[in-house]
Amino acid sequence: MREEEWRHEGSIRSDEGTIIVDMDHVLVESYMGVGFEWDPSDDYDYTDEQWAMIVERVAFTRAPLIRLMLRANAYTTGWDADGRPIYDWNTPMMLRAYRILDYCERHDIKVIIGEWSRSPEIGLTATDDAAWAELIGDFLVHMLDVKGYSVLLYYNFINEPNGSWATEDGNRFALWRRGMLHVRRMMEERGLTERIGLIGPDSSNEDDWVDLTVYALGDIVAAYDVHRYVNDHDIVSGDMERMVREKRDFVDRYDSEGAAKPYLMTEAGIVEGKDEAHDQQSRVKTFEYGLLMADFAIQTMRGGQAGVISWMLDDSMHRAPGYPAGSGQLKTWGFWNTVGDEADRALRPWYDPMAMLSRYCPRGSRIVYASDSGVPGVRAAAAVIPATDGGGHLTLVVVNHREEEQRIRLVVPDAAGRAVLRGYQYREDERTADAAGYPAPAFRIEDADLAEGMEMRLPGRSVLLLTTLEAGAEAGGVRFASSRNVARHRPVAVSSCQYSNEQGGECAVDGRRETAWVSKRRGDQWLAVDLEAERRIKRIKLLWGEGHARAFELAVSTDGERWTKIFERTDGAGEPEQICPEPLTARYIRVNMTEAGTTLGYSIRELAAYGEPREGVSP
Structure with missing residues (x-):
């Protein structure tokens, strides 16, 4: 073109x-990136030729972040007569994991590492078994000290603990919480808490677990994460952004250190069209899947998440359930299938947009x-x-x-x-x-x-x-060349105020998004800012708080008496407003609110005006 x-x-x-x-308006101060699930294969030890193909494709993406999961039975073979664990650090599964992690170490790809679930093969059948935490402790010491991996960022205790495939029946959150506390104690005893963080809840399509984690484990988690497998409508409608933003805001509000903690989407996929019985998504071979997944990633960014992990890199990582052993049937979710025929080995369409996002929205x-x-x-x-x-x-x-x-x-x-x-x-x-x-x-x-x-x-x-x-x-x-917000810390007049000592009109121009002006009631309300001199205005920004207006208008004036309407909306949904009128001169800016969009009073977090003073007028 x-x-x-x-x-x-x-x-x-x-x-x-x-x-x-x-x-x-910064949504994420330090982005962690667009990555993917890269697990050691259930069955395959790749040839040198296959491995070269995999890492060439990974290298093109410049992936900043991956997630790698396994089970305790990958490194534990059982227990001796005295009840001590017997480790084998060179099982086929561990050697496959080292191959991936060695590559990540050489290329500074950060890793979220963890365990899928319990390992009944070695007697681990309880989520809150303290013995499991001890195995995890020895595993982390081995990976950090013996193998010397410096890219291990977070430990993920149990994949999707809200699911029946991961934890026992009953109060699954209570079970997982007890297990997390055992893991935290183990990390403290081994001096690991400053070397690798805990991430959670890792729940799938049950974001309320974020709330529970904030309340019950907010003092021990270093980052929050969820999984989302969505329908097409969730993406096309923009609902994903809203769901992400709600939990980002919840963490910021109710975890005293939440604003400094990343919130990630650690598995992202589309469930519509999935073969549930065999956990296969044939739509990964279509153009449409890439269109939807690109928007999925966009909405996680817009919602304030610090990174997104696509499920998954390569079909050959996991065998499909519901087939006889040795059938060769694989989960179909990847960008390609390394062990497939020529057509299956080819890059699938959705690789292109996700690789571009990974490459050009880098870490930092x-x-x-x-x-x-x-x-x-x-x-x-x-x-x-x-x-x-x-x-x-x-x-x-x-x-x-x-x-x-x-x-x-x-x-x-x-x-x-x-x-x-x-x-x-x-x-x-x-x-x-x-x-x-x-x-x-x-x-x-x-x-x-x-x-x-x-x-x-x-x-x-x-x-x-x-x-x-x-x-x-x-x-x-x-x-x-950052524009000056000429409305910041200027005098404000309002029609009413819910709490004059905490939520007065000055909160709308203090430059802090955690404060807001709140009106006493709904109906007709207004807020006006005096810029204290006539200013040349090029852009006006309006950020709503918890109570937004469905119908409102912006007006400007040079004398505070005669007003000119420059913008009107009758279908407001609480989204940030960016108004770029033709450059104008004004001293006063007024927001007139005539219909509420919620049952609350109106609330404005920020009213900002960008431009320069008129010639001869001081800032």
């Missing part, structure tokens, strides 16, 4: 929608807010890769679920100067690849004026990824 077919830059504003990247990125496009089925996420000189790199990924091409205007108000961008596209009818068959840029933009904005043309049912990374040494990324 030629550049002129893709974008129109300049003052033209799309009639269909606008995406504004807000550098000041700052995930910032990309506004709602205004077009149903079109969503975006933005990652900023910081540099020490005040600049950095920018990656924007946009998904379009609609059948029709969409024209969406992209604006990065804080971008300074022009940038060089490379564009990757995921489309059913067109694939751009390099000589080795890996995804390659479809186009290059030499002089993108991101602050002014440019129009993106999104083909129907496609993913577009734009990045300044790898655009060439001469390109130099993008510089950011």
Whole structure:
């Protein structure tokens, strides 16, 4: 695709929608990345040729994070006459695990490591068996001290402990909690608590376990995680983002150290179309699966999760249940099948968007807010890769679920100067690849004026990824000239206030998202900010608290008497609002709320205005 077919830059504003990247609204301060499940195979020891194929494909993704699971019976063969465990650190399963971990160690890929469930083969039948925790302690000492792995980040005690396949019948959370406490005690006794953290609850499609973990184990977990296997509607509708955000907010609010703890999606997949009996998802071979999974990842970023792990890398890792032993039937969930025929060994379509996300939203990125496009089925996420000189790199990924091409205007108000961008596209009818068959840029933009904005043309049912990374040494990324929030700490007047000492109007302009103005009641309410001088305004941002307005308008004034309406919404859903009117001059900004969207009073966490003072007027 030629550049002129893709974008129109300049003052033209799309009639269909606008995406504004807000550098000041950070969703994840230090992103951990887009990774995948990479387990030692149940049955296969790969040949050198097979292994070379696997690691070449992994290398292209530049995966920053993986998850690796096994069982205690992989390293424990039984118990001696005195009841002491008998270890074998060189079983076939452990040798397969070392091969993966050695690769991760060489390439600085962080690892979440843990155990699937109990091991009845060696007598471990109880989730809260203290003897199991002792085995885990010896395992971690072996991996950290004997093998010397420095990339082990978190220990995951039991995969999906809320499921009947993982824990005994009864109060599963209570069982898992007791087991977690045994593991924590063991880690303290061995001096491991500063070397590897505990992550949980690792529950599947039961996010209330996050609440329970915050209350019961918040003082011992270093990170929170869940699994989600969803239907297509959960993704296309945007419900995933809401579900993620609810739990991110819960952790921040009720764990006293929660804001500093990552929240991850450690298994991500789509259940619609799955063969339940054999745990096989044939849709991984379709274009559509990649479209949905790309949006899955986008919504985890938008919801504030610090990373996402796709289930899974390679079919050959796990045999399928429900078939006779030795049938060769595998779980079909991977990007390919290493032990399959030529067609099965080929990269499946969904590898492309997930590899691009992994590669160009690297560990250490700052995930910032990309506004709602205004077009149903079109969503975006933005990652900023910081540099020490005040600049950095920018990656924007946009998904379009609609059948029709969409024209969406992209604006990065804080971008300074022009940038060089490379564009990757995921489309059913067109694939751009390099000589080795890996995804390659479809186009290059030499002089993108991101602050002014440019129009993106999104083909129907496609993913577009734009990045300044790898655009060439001469390109130099993008510089950011942070706009001044001229509303911060300015005088505020309000129609009413629920708690004047804690939730007054000043809370809407203090720059802190944990505070908010709250009105006494619903109905007609207003909040107005005095900028104390006439200002040139280019952008206004509105962040709602727990009580948002369904119907509201923004108005501006130079004298506080005569008001001009610049924005109106009658279908508000509590999403952050980014308003980019034509540049205007104002001293006062007022939010008029006429219909509540909840049963609560109205609540505004932040009202911000970006721009510069008029010439001759001091800031």
